[in-house]
Amino acid sequence: MKCCYIFLSIFHNSVLHEAAGSFDKEDPSVPSVVAQLVSFQISGNIIIATPGRLEDMFRRKAEGLDLANYVKSLDVLVLDEADRLLDMGFEASINTILEFLPKQRRTGLFSATQTQEVENLVRAGLRNPVRISVKEKGVAATSTQKTPSRLENYYMVCKADEKFNQLVHFLRNHKQEKHLVFFSTCACVEYYGKALEALIKNVKIMCIHGKMKYKRNKIFMEFRKLQSGILVCTDVMARGIDIPEVNWVLQYDPPSNASAFVHRCGRTARIGHAGSALVFLLPMEESYVNFLSINQKCPLQEMKLQKNPADLLPQLKSMALADRAMFEKGMKAFVSCVQAYAKHECNLIFRLKDLDFASLARGFALLRMPKMPELRGKQFPDFVPVTIDTDTIAFKDKNREKQRQKFLEQQRKEKKDSEGRKKFIKNKAWSKQKAKKEKKKKMIEKRKREEEFDMEDEDMQELLNDTRLLKKLKKGKMSEEEFEKRLLAHDKSKGKQEDLGSSDVGEDI
Template sequence: MEHVTEGSWESLPLRLHPRVLGALRELGFPYMTPVQVGALIITPTRELAVQIDEVLAHFTKPFPQFSQILWIGGRNPGEDVERFKEQGGNIIVATPGRLEDMFRRKAEGLDLASCVRSLDVLVLDEADRLLDMGFEASINTILEFLPKQRRTGLFSATQTQEVESLVRAGLRNPVRISVKEKGAAASCTRKTPSRLENYYMVCKADEKFNQLVHFLRNHKQEKHLIFFSTCACVEYYGKALEALVKGVTIMCIHGKMKHKRNKIFMAFRKLQSGALVCTDVMARGIDIPEVNWVLQYDPPSSASAFVHRCGRTARIGHGGSALVFLLPMEESYVNFLEINQKCPLQEMKLQKDTGDLLPKLKSMALADRAVFEKGMKAFVSYIQAYAKHECSLIFRLKDLDFASLARGFALLRMPRMPELRGKQFPGFVPADVNTDTIPFKDKIREKQRQKLLEQQKEKRENDGRKKFLKNKAWSKQKAKKEKKKKMNEKRKREEGSDIEDGDMEELLNDTRLLKKFKKGKITEEEFEKGLLASGKRTVTTADLGVPAREQDC
C-alpha cells in the first residue's frame, strides 16, 4: 500500500519543466494533489471527458509540440477523423464508444491501431463505472489494439469486484495507491466529504414534489443538482419545475440526450445559481464549481452511487449539503447507508405550508399532450427502475403505494403495464376525460398526430371492409356450396325413389300376368301383349322359363 501526501512541486526528485510549473501556478495548485495523469485517457461520460480535456489544455498550451484531442459522442465523427489526421494527438481523451468507433475507421484513412503502438500510458478514469455502465465489451476491444508494454492507471473512488478482476487480468506488477485526507478527517471512516452536511426527509409519494418545489423556492440564490432515477423522470419533472419554479434557471441533462448535452453542461457550470435536473450520468467525477445542494429526489439504484452523488458538493475543502427524499417504507435505508457506506444522515423535518401544486401539474397535462405523455413514461420508467434496485430488501416493489405514487406524478389515468396487471387502486381517481382527445400544444406535432390518427382510422376501416368482404364472399361461397349439396342430395333421393317405385310396379304387373298365363286365364299372345304394354322388350315364354303348350296337329 503506497500513501501519497501533499507536498510542494519543488520537492519532487525530478524537477518539473518551468512551463509545467507555470501552468500549475496559473491553475492555482501550489501543492501536489494526489493524482496527476496523461496520454490515452478513457472515461465513462462525455461531461467528464470535456472536463479532463479542459484541465489538460492548461498543461499542453505552453508546449506547442504536444497536441491533444477530444473524442466524445454527440459530435460528428467524420470531423474528428479529419482533425486527427491534420493535427494528430499526443494525448487522447475519449469515451469508450467513440474510441472503439475510431479504431474501426480504416476506410476513412485513419489507422489508429498503428498510431497507438508507441502508447506509453493508458488511464481508465472511473474504472468501476466504465464496467458498470456496460462498456466492458468496448474496453476489451480497445485493449486488444493497445501495446502490451505500457503503463496503465485505473482510477476509481470505489473498488468493485469487476475492477479487481480487471487488475488481475490486465495489469502487470500492480501497485495500489490509496488517497486519504490528513488530520481529523483521515481518522474518520466515513466515505463522504468531511464538510458535507447530509440530510434525509421522509415524505409520502404524493407529497414529494410539493416539498421539492417549496425547497427550491426558498433557495433561489443557490446552485443545485437534482437527481432522478430515469431519463424519462428527468424529462417530465424538469418540464414541471421549469413551469412552477419561477426565478430559477432549470436545466435538464441525461444519457439519452445527443447534440445539446455538451452545451447544457457547459452552460450550467457557468451559472451562479440554478438547478440541473439529471440522472447518474452526472454522479461521477464531475467538478461543477460551488454546488450548494445535491437533492436526490429518487434514491440511486446502488449505495455506492449515493456516495458519488453526494460527492458533487463539498469539494476541495468547500462546504456543501445533500438531501435525499425517502418514502415511509424506505426509512431503514438511512441505517443501511450508515452501516454499509459509513455515511451518516440527519433528518430534515417536512417543510410547512408547501401548498399543493399537483392540480397545476394535472392542468399542464390536460392542456398539452406532451406533458401527459411524459408523465406516463416517467411513471412506467420509475416502477421498472424500482424493481431493479440493488437493495431489494428495502426497496420492495410489492410494498409500493401505487395510488399515492400516481397522484405524486399527477397522472390523469393509470398506464397499462405488467406490474399493475390485476391490481386495484381505490386511492386513485382517474380524471374524467378521454385522454385520446388531449392535443399537443405544439401545433405542428398536433397536426402530425391528427394526420396519423386519420391514417390509422382509414387503415382500420379498410381492414374492416376487407375483412367484411372476405367474410361475405366466404359466406356466399359457403351458402352456394351448401345449397348445391342439398340439391344434389334431394335429386339423388328423388331419382332413387322413382327407380324403385317403377321397378316394383312393373314387377307386380309381370307377376300378375304370369299367374294368369299359368292358370290358363290368358293366352300366350295376350301375355306377351301385356309385357309390351308395360314397356318390356319382346319376350317369350321360354324367356320366363314357361314350357310351351302342345300345339294342335
C-alpha cells in the same frame, strides 16, 4: 521518441471537451478522426478518449494513419471510473486497446468507489498492483467514511404524493443556490423539468439526460457558468463531471445501485468546499438509510418535512389538461419510473409489490392510470381519474395537433374499412360453412340411426326364429335330427346373406 499518455473515460462531454484532442463523435464541432490523428501525431503526447472511439482509431490503419505505431512509447495508461469501465460492457473495447499497448507501462485505475476484486485489476493489465487511498486533510486515517467530511448528508421520509410538493417548497426557499436534482429516468427528467420551469419563477432551470445528443454539452457548459440555478438530470451527471460551487444535490429518486449514491453526492463538497445532499425516501424505504451507513459507509441525518407546503398537484393536472404534450410526458414518466423501480439493485428494500401505485400516480398528477403489465389486474380505489376523455386533450402546438388529428382520422377510416370488410367476408363464409356442417352432421346421424335400427331388427328376427325351432323340439313336433338340420340350414342362409350384403330375414316356420 517522446513519451505518450492515454486517459480513458466512460464520459464524452465535460472532461473530454475541456481537454485537447477531444474525441466526442456526437458533437459536429469536434474534428474528424483523421484530423485528430494528424494533429496528435504532429504535436500531441496525451490522448483523452472514450474506449469506443479510441478502439476505432486504433483500427483505422487503412487510412494510412497508424496510431498503434505511435503509442509504442506509451508511458502511462489511466482508466478513469475504473469500476464502471470494467462492468458496463466496455470489456471488449478495453481488451482490444490493451492489445495495441506495450506491456511495460504504468497503469492507474481511479474511482471514488474502486472495486477490490483482483480479477478486475488483472484484466486491466496491472502488475504488482498497489492500492492508494486519498484522504481529506484533517480526517483521521482510520476513518472509513467514503463521502467528504464537509458534506452534510440528509434524508427526508415522505409519501409519494407529497414528494413533489416538498421538492418545490425546498427549491423555492433556496433560489440563490446551485442545485443538481437527480431522477431515475430520462422521461422523469423531461416531465418534472417542464413542471419545475412552470412552477418556480426567476430561477434558471435546465434539463440534461443520456438521450440528448448535440445540445447536452452546451447545456452542461452553460450550467457550469451559472452562479445559481437548477439542473434536472439523470445519472449521466453522477460521475466524471466537475461543476463549481454546487450547494445541494437533491435525489428525488434513490439511485438503482448504492455506489451511484456516493457518486451523486460527490458532485458537491468538492476540493475542500462545503456542500449538502438530500435524498427523498418513501416510508417503506427508510431502512435504506441503515443500508447506506453499513454498506457504503455513508451516514445520513434526517431532515423533517417542510410544514404546510403548497399543493401544486392540481396545477400540474391543469397543465396536463391544457397541453397533450404534458399529459403524455407524465404518462411516460410514470411508466418509466415503475419499470426502473422494478430493476432496483436493492430489491429487498425497494419492493415493487409494496409500492403504493395510487399514491405514486397522484404524485405524478396523472389524469388516469396507464395500461402496463405491472398494473394488470389491480384495483386503485384511492386514485380518482378525471371524468373527461383524455383522447380529446389537444397539443398546444398547433402543428402537432393538426398532425395528430390527421393521424386519428386516418386510423378511424382504416378501422372502419377493415371492420366492414372483415364483417362481410366473415359472415358470408361463416354462414355457408355452418349450414354445410349442420347438413353433413344430420346425414351422418341419420345413417347411423338407420344402421343401428337394421342391426337391431335383424338380431331380433334371428332370435325369434331360433326360439320357434326350440319350442317345436320341446313339444315333440320336430325331432332332434330335423332341429339340427334346420338350424344348420338357417346359419348357412345367414352366411350367404352376409356375403351378398342382403338384409332378408330368415324363413318363418
